Amino acid sequence: MDRPLALLEPMDMPDRFFPMKIHYCTAKEYGKTLFTHHWHNHMEFLYFTKGSALIELNSVPYEVQAGEMVVVNSNDLHYGVCLSDDLVYYAMIVDIKLLQSQTPDAVETKFITPITQNQIMFASKISGDPEITECATSLIREMDERELGYELSIKSYLYRLLAILLRRYGKDTLSPEESLYRLKNLERFTPIFQYIEEHYQEELSVDLLAGLAGLSRFHFSRLFKELTARTVTEYVNTLRINKSEYLLRNSRMNISEIALSSGFKDIYYFSRAFKKYKHVSPSELRKSFSV
Secondary structure, eight states: OOOOGGGBOOOOOSOTTSOEEEEEEEEOSTTOEEEEEEBOSSEEEEEEEESEEEEEETTEEEEEETTOEEEEOTTOOEEEEEOSSSEEEEEEEEOGGGGOOSSOOHHIIIIIHHHHTTSSOBOSEEOSOHHHHHHHHHHHHHHHHOOTTHHHHHHHHHHHHHHHHHHHHBOOOOOHHHHHHHHHHHHHHHHHHHHHHHHTTSOOOHHHHHHHHTOOHHHHHHHHHHHHSSOHHHHHHHHHHHHHHHHHHHOOOOHHHHHHHTTOSOHHHHHHHHHHHHSSOHHHHHHHTTO
16 A cells, blocks of 8 residues: 655665665754654664664654664654764665565565565564674674675675564564554554644644544544554644753753744643653753753
8 A cells, every 4th residue: 555655755775786775874962853754665774873862663652772773664654853962873774675586485475575565573672682783783884895795795684684583573463454454544644643743833633633634533533542652632742842852952942932832832831741741840951951
């Protein structure tokens, strides 16, 4: 099933005969958006070597530190925010067709094709696994140095990485019906997540969002919580609080201006919500950076 093209990230590969690329990524500001909500058909592995970040996959948040990996399954809607003042990570993007066989074999039919169809999926966050770390660092090194035969080495490490993920971090296999249900709901809600991201400064009612999705208020609220594990209000407030925290740390705006800029019309409600989510008041956070 096609996904909304507005959020489809272009995936031009430097070498169309070897469809894999690795980006070296850095960020220097706490709260800075690393990438907005988007999706693609390829698998992506985010390997963090310094600092920390918040990565959302299908609106489920994961805090990650140096030495950890995030696995972005095919068609996962993902979004990232920096949680430190010095972040370094590598984004390894792979067209799984790189690992397909010209003729059907057991690898193709049992693993590669089901992975591309979301019938095999992997855990989103990997921590404390030296073999995963070895695969990640070896992939980065081989792509960087590009010695003779690096393509062979990279394919071997990718097969090894998938084997480890399958054995240790495989999620329950989805049936074709479950896979279709998941993709259908993600397809329907992808533009809703984008709309919230673009209009968080405005009034965002459940009725408005349900109308955009073409669903009743009840059905929309149920599916939204099923996908995100949060109510609409909780999801929107989390986004607004994160935006306000970035401004508190990185702007000269006063707290009232930050509240309004982040979508809160009532500064007292903003202060209560901020303390609920961050366990510190906006003024206390601001003071901690002015000492």
